Amino acid sequence: MSLLRPILNTYLRLVEKPRLARAKAPQQMRDNLERQARYFFRAPRGTQQQWQVLQAAGRQVHALEVVPRALTSDAVILYIHGGGFVFGSPRTHAAMLGQIADLTGMRAVLPRYRLAPEAPFPAAPTDVRTAWDALIASGVKPGRVIVGGDSAGGALALGLLAELAGEGAAQPAGVFCFSPLTDLTYSGESFRQNARSEAVLVADRADEMGRMYLGHHPATDPAVSPLFADFTGAVPVWLTVGDTEILRDDSRRMAARLRGQGVDASFTEARDLPHVWPILHNTLPEARSSLRELAGWINQRLDFPGES
Numbered sequence: 001m002s003l004l005r006p007i008l009n010t011y012l013r014l015v016e017k018p019r020l021a022r023a024k025a026p027q028q029m030r031d032n033l034e035r036q037a038r039y040f041f042r043a044p045r046g047t048q049q050q051w052q053v054l055q056a057a058g059r060q061v062h063a064l065e066v067v068p069r070a071l072t073s074d075a076v077i078l079y080i081h082g083g084g085f086v087f088g089s090p091r092t093h094a095a096m097l098g099q100i101a102d103l104t105g106m107r108a109v110l111p112r113y114r115l116a117p118e119a120p121f122p123a124a125p126t127d128v129r130t131a132w133d134a135l136i137a138s139g140v141k142p143g144r145v146i147v148g149g150d151s152a153g154g155a156l157a158l159g160l161l162a163e164l165a166g167e168g169a170a171q172p173a174g175v176f177c178f179s180p181l182t183d184l185t186y187s188g189e190s191f192r193q194n195a196r197s198e199a200v201l202v203a204d205r206a207d208e209m210g211r212m213y214l215g216h217h218p219a220t221d222p223a224v225s226p227l228f229a230d231f232t233g234a235v236p237v238w239l240t241v242g243d244t245e246i247l248r249d250d251s252r253r254m255a256a257r258l259r260g261q262g263v264d265a266s267f268t269e270a271r272d273l274p275h276v277w278p279i280l281h282n283t284l285p286e287a288r289s290s291l292r293e294l295a296g297w298i299n300q301r302l303d304f305p306g307e308s
Contacts (some may be wrong), residue, residue, distance in 0.1 A: 043098025154180020
């Protein structure tokens with residue numbers, strides 16, 4: 001473990017976690033993360049970003065395309081950003097996807113899905129499905145797509161996979177998730193066990209943000225909580241989470257459920273790393289290591305186009 005890890009965790013627990021706890025409105029959360037992304041997150045030199053419109057079945061969603069300096073692959077990463085379904089945007093996560101793009105030679109597409117509470121469920125998963133359908137309609141082969149997401153975006157990425165598998169539709173080559181939220185009933189023991197050790201998320205605000213997204217929709221619906229979904233026949237999944245996160249058990253149980261349904265699930269539980277630590281790749285050595293590990297998995301998945 002690097003010397004920066006405990007310093008970073010202390011800063012997050014003393015500064016950023018209380019800031020999130022104090023935020024009174026969604027817009028304040030959004031502004032905070034956008035500002036932090038501008039100051040602290042940087043994509044590799046030469047990375048290009050441009051907005052595009054993805055359209056399918058009469059619907060459309062704007063997306064940010066992130067292209068590495070050396071584009072060497074025709075494959076695409078469809079990445080769903082996190083933020084509790086309430087904040088976050090393609091721009092807050094673009095630098096991390098620039099790093100993944102640089103490691104894989106692939107371009108990334110980040111849809112700007114609608115956020116709660118202005119647009120509650122099912123707006124977000126509808127926009128994610130629109131982005132997938134539009135990408136395939138544009139001529140990209142499903143087996144040349146890798147779907148990824150973090151936190152709430154992990155729920156949306158896994159939800160898309162379950163939906164495609166359930167339909168018997170063409171699937172991506174694989175799905176990866178950083179610290180995914182998989183259970184909106186918040187029943188994992190880590191929600192209580194790690195409430196203090198968690199460096200970023202505020203356990204006491206989970207229900208509030210969940211209500212913004214769900215309204216009166218049941219949290220047990222597999223469409224919102226992929227932990228309860230059927231993944232029979234799904235493509236391989238790569239998961240990672242920190243052992244001090246409140247969402248630790250979301251990943252532990254998700255990996256077990258996937259494996260129990262015959263899905264190839266790779267799962268890594270990292271020691272004392274903060275929520276979605278790969279986004280801190282500019283400063284944290286462990287973040288860069290995790291992204292290199294992921295890039296190896298992505299390249300391996302794309303070596304077997306016939307599987308999906």
